[in-house]
Amino acid sequence: MARENGPQDEDGRQGEAGRQGEGRVPSDPVRDIAAAWERERPGTPVSSIGIVTSIWQLAKLFGDDRRRTLARAGVDTATLDLLSVLRRSGPPYTLSTREIGRRSMITAGAVSQRVARAERENLVSRGPAQGRPRTVEVTLTATGHEVVEATVDQVLHREAELLDGLAPEKQAELTALLRALLADVQHRLGDDRLTHVGED
Amino acid sequence: MARENGPQDEDGRQGEAGRQGEGRVPSDPVRDIAAAWERERPGTPVSSIGIVTSIWQLAKLFGDDRRRTLARAGVDTATLDLLSVLRRSGPPYTLSTREIGRRSMITAGAVSQRVARAERENLVSRGPAQGRPRTVEVTLTATGHEVVEATVDQVLHREAELLDGLAPEKQAELTALLRALLADVQHRLGDDRLTHVGED
DNA sequence: AGGTCTAAATTTAGAGCTAAACGTAGCAGG
DNA sequence: CCTGCTACGTTTAGCTCTAAATTTAGACCT
Known part of the structure; x- marks a missing residue:
């Protein structure tokens, strides 16, 4: 209730898909974005939107939901990610900071900060690696172990x-497609980072 | 510290996929995560990993890449998102802050901050809406318009x-599956937020 | 041995975001 | 009328990230 008058469109054109005349398409927000670019700037290269924007929005929804779930348990997503990577690596639950960064896809600085926070709460401990100079090893503590078990x-x-609204076969198809795309993008970006240094 | 010995594989078992004996699977990092949970904690409900983790990692790769692309142009991703939403809405390039938040999937506080930053750089202007009390309208300036045209x-x-490493048909399949998943998750989360208020 | 060089981690500055507290202003009921 | 409710935007506190500057400590060369 509330909003008594202005019912239909302060929002600019919310249902801007305009004329997909027939069936009663139940509003596809991502498709609308591409359509809006086409309408406003004919020729805009919109081909990637259906995939990239959907992925972005799904990641946001899953991420927000995970944050809320974990907040109830008093943990934050960054810390659980750190603990999980260590837990999954198996005994002795120890990895170098470098390896943690690679597996969590974050910068070295972010690893330092995550580890510092987790260390403050006694979830991990930190120390120089034996055989390798200059590298620091991070190890899960008993408390950290418990937190993982209690939340994962x-x-x-x-x-x-x-x-589970998506049928199992659909889930399987989606998994396969995402896997292929991820491998390809990862490969491309890895190369790019090396080749692309000074040009363009 | 003191963790002597273990020289050979600090990384835990990087190639932990272990025995997918035959073909020479070219290392599937996401599958490895599920396999590692299974190995370390048999019974862990890993079914979502193939989809959720892939989505998460793709979003990270696309996001980082976009940030780098835009940095060269002197813009940041949050600001471009704001300008794009306004640009796409068509003349008069004006939306309420509420609507901006909904379309960009961010909180009201984040909208305020984005708008404040963009206003500081004269990319948008802000003012009370005509017919509706209590609402603020944000409008793209000429400068803001130019920035969009120059970067989008x-x-x-x-x-x-x-x-484009993914064949067009595959892209189409992926788009359709993501679209279905997004609609379903969005619907579910929308409901949840309302029903879930005090329980559990 | 002494002076670089280099590979590693950490620290810092600054952007962003969320959640929650706050301010404000129509509106509705007595 | 006055009071409290409600819908809106803003502010604030605190977290987290990236990029860049800094620190640290072997390694290499002569």
Whole structure:
């Protein structure tokens, strides 16, 4: 209620898809974005929007939901990510900061900060690696181990729940396509970073 | 410290996929994550990982790449997102802050801050809405308009390029699946937010 | 041995975001 | 009328990230 008058469109053109006349398309926000660019700037290269924007929005929804789930348990997503990477690596639950950065796809500075925060709460410990000079090893503590055990299933279960509107075969197809795309993009970007240094 | 011994594989088992004996699978990092959970904690509900983690990593790669592309042009991604939403809405390039938040999927506070930053650089202007009390309207300035025109094609073109390792039919399939998933998750989360208020 | 060089991690500056507290102003009921 | 409610935007506190500057400590060369 509230909003008594201005019902239909302060929003500019919300339903801007305009004329997909027939069936009653139940509003596809991502498609609308591409359509709006076409309408406003004919020739805009919109081909990537259907994939990139959907991925972006899904990541946002999953991420926000995960944050809320974990907040109830008193943990934050960055810390759980760190603990999970260590937990998954198996005994002795130890990795170099470098390796942590690679697996979590974050910069070295971010690793330092995550580890410092987690160390403050006694979830991990830090020390020089034996055989390798200049490298620091991070190890899960007993407390850290407990936190993982207490939260990981919750998070994963919740996410499986969010996916179960999609039929299993569809999920399998999607998994395969995402996997192929991820491998390709990763490869491309890895190369680019090396080749692309000074040009363009 | 003191973790002597273990020289050979600090990385835990990087290639932890272990025995997918035959073909020489070219290392699938996302699959490895699920496999590692299974190995370390049999029974962990890993079914969502293939989709959720891939989406997360792709979003990170696309996002980082976009940030780098825009940095060269002296813009940041949050600002371009704001300007784009306004640009796409068509003349008079004006939206309420509420609507901006909905379209960009960010909180009201984040909208305020984005608008404040953009206003400082004269990319948008802000003022009370005509017919509706209590609402603030944001409008693209000429400068803001120029920034969009100068950068949007670059960004979208770059992203299309990143996708073009995936065959067009595959892209179409992926688009359709993501679209279905997004609609479902969005619907579910919208409901949840209302029903879930005090329980659990 | 002494002076670079270099590879590693850490620290810092600054952008962004969320959640929650706040300010404000129509509006509705007594 | 006055009071409290409600819908809106803004501000603030705190977290997290990136990029760049800084620190640290072997390694290499002569």
